Each structure stands twice: as C-alpha cells, then as structure tokens.
Amino acid sequence: MVRHFGVFKFKPGINGEQVDQCFRTMKAMVGKIDGLLDMEYGPYNSSEGLNEDFTHGFVMTFDTLASRDAYLPHPVHEKVKEFVVPKLERVIVFDIDVPQH
Numbered sequence: 121m122v123r124h125f126g127v128f129k130f131k132p133g134i135n136g137e138q139v140d141q142c143f144r145t146m147k148a149m150v151g152k153i154d155g156l157l158d159m160e161y162g163p164y165n166s167s168e169g170l171n172e173d174f175t176h177g178f179v180m181t182f183d184t185l186a187s188r189d190a191y192l193p194h195p196v197h198e199k200v201k202e203f204v205v206p207k208l209e210r211v212i213v214f215d216i217d218v219p220q221h
Contacts, residue, residue: 121220122182124191126213127164127174134207139176142204146178152196155187156180174210188215 130139143161150159161178164171182188191197205211 121218124180127177129210155183
C-alpha cells in the first residue's frame with residue numbers, strides 16, 4: 121500500500137468555499153482512478169505550530185506503487201490539478217510505502 125500525502129498553503133484571497141471545492145474535486149477522483157482507494161483531507165489542527173503556514177492537508181491511499189504511478193499522469197488527475205494548483209501558493213507532496221502486516 122502507498123500513502124500519498126501533502127500540505128497546501130492557499131493563495132491570499134482564496135475563500136473557504138473555494139478551498140472546500142478543491143478538496144471535493146480531489147476526493148471525486150476516488151472511484152475514477154484504478155487503485156486509488158481513499159482520500160481524506162482537512163485543515164491544520166494542532167497547537168504545536170509546526171505547519172510553517174500550510175493550512176490544509178490530504179492523504180490518499182493507493183493499493184500499489186503501480187497504481188500510484190498510473191495516477192500521476194492520469195487524465196482525471198491532470199484535470200484536477202488544472203483546477204487546484206492555480207489556487208495554491210505552496211504545496212508539498214510526499215509518498216511512503218506502508219507495509220501490510
């Protein structure tokens with residue numbers, strides 16, 4: 121299994137409804153891209169203060185590395201990026217393998 125996770129800092133002037141629409145659009149990829157099992161998201165929620173101005177995060181779960189690799193250039197993903205990326209000031213994405221026990 122692969123976890124694909126990231127954090128976003130939205131551009132100034134992007135409102136809450138636009139943020140929600142970005143994540144709803146991302147979540148809608150589940151069921152349209154083979155191997156994308158789940159997608160969760162939400163605002164930063166810690167008193168630790170280590171978010172470095174990133175305000176929201178997401179986690180996607182893929183069944184295999186091959187599914188994650190197929191997702192990256194997938195036309196549905198490319199369309200979502202066209203909608204989301206222009207609203208972002210910064211983004212970090214990180215993937216990890218999750219061993220199955």
